Amino acid sequence: MSFQAWMQAIRERTATALDRRLPLSSHAPQRLHEAMRYACLNGGKRLRPILVHAAGEAAGAKPETLDFCAVAVEMIHVYSLVHDDMPCMDDDTLRRGQPTCHVEYDEATALLVGDALQTQAFITLADTPLQPATVNALIRSLAHAAGAGGMAGGQAIDLAAVGQQLDAAQLEQMHILKTGALIRAAIRMGGLAGESLTPEALEQLDRFGKVLGLLFQVVDDILDCTASTDVLGKTAGKDAASDKPTYVSLMGLSGARAFANDLLSQAQQLIAPLNTRANRLQEIALEIVRRTH
């Protein structure tokens, strides 16, 4: 199967799995359930589910098992977007070309949507059909990536950084937490779900995940600067306009592109020992960078 067709197949199976793991909008409280579905089922890129499946394939996990991990990590991602878009945070009105959740519904509903999606992620993960000890390891990985020592902590640093001059190390630390932790967890969870990787191979995957997370953010900053709102499906130039530090503001556009290429090389070297089993991971790293050219 071509890489593009494979990614599309993962997107489709993830949409099906999300649909199955979200509460029915015909059941009370209908408005909350409908809004949870609105936030999740809107044709996202599904990068994190794709990473779960790619790493899971490298670790010999079953796709049906990986769906639980993919849904869980995507729900955490979507909850963070819903809360991040709210007026007290980024105050964004457009997401994936559609009105954001608090615009389509209301702020109180958006708050509860994010809260309930986070919980639903852990409900889903707890149902993963694997050994209880593996399920616990999955829950730990996702929770550590999502909480104060991961994504939520990164958001807090991001908030505090508005209007500040960060150096490269501080910016990297913020992004490693804010977006990197969840990307890394997606890859780690795919690896854990195989239940057969050596600790060394899992560690190698984990380091790959860390580099890939950073790569994703550098590319995101480049796109925020170069692409139009129409192409992105979200408001372009938002970070620059709100005086948030980015890799482009720090390194310039060509510096950020060079850094992205350097991270791509690191990622490729880290994953090389896994050989052909990691082909999908190699393709994903290339695909992320391709968007900038």
Add this chain to the structure above:
Amino acid sequence: MSFQAWMQAIRERTATALDRRLPLSSHAPQRLHEAMRYACLNGGKRLRPILVHAAGEAAGAKPETLDFCAVAVEMIHVYSLVHDDMPCMDDDTLRRGQPTCHVEYDEATALLVGDALQTQAFITLADTPLQPATVNALIRSLAHAAGAGGMAGGQAIDLAAVGQQLDAAQLEQMHILKTGALIRAAIRMGGLAGESLTPEALEQLDRFGKVLGLLFQVVDDILDCTASTDVLGKTAGKDAASDKPTYVSLMGLSGARAFANDLLSQAQQLIAPLNTRANRLQEIALEIVRRTH
């Protein structure tokens, strides 16, 4: 040990355990960590930790193990208070006699505090030193109680109910989800942590938990109507002022008091077969009702 001294001892050990399981405010992001601590360590009543320990004592669990469950359920409770107090929800400025989190810090920080506390609850629970299958059961119990089919769903029904006329069954359904689910989960988690109760005894505990949750809400409605802001440590009369349905608005004050007494009898009967092991649970049920007289 007297019941009052026992409750105080649980409050103190819970504060110590919360302190240990919360990120240090000396570590970045400091403001988020400090605000998480502000929200959690302010001398709450700790009803849910007390329920965990009382049920755990009945089930023969170790207090040191129960601390993990107590911290986790309290963090979920506190996160819900922080989000519930925000301007887009109840817009409350006073909680336990102190400024609410978004007043003391800011809305964006309060949003992240709630998000990160929810995650921290699952991190804590995943670390509980019990069999992996028991840990999974604990995580499932808490997640089901907190999510769209529990507390968050109850909040959504509550939002939709403002200005509406609910009947007794609808009001009960809302409260069973909004506050009851977490109280019930606290008792269930204590029971699970013993790793020795029969399914029948666990089921009995669970039914007790359901009745106790409802009892707690009826008493809360009575207090909201009869007590002063000074005594409550939160704004009194808030529900009536915002036209939210309560047991008092539905049944009148004497009707609500009679209903509370009826629920107390049910609770006492349900727990009677557990004999002296359930003494603390009996005392808690009495204590909840005592506040109304």
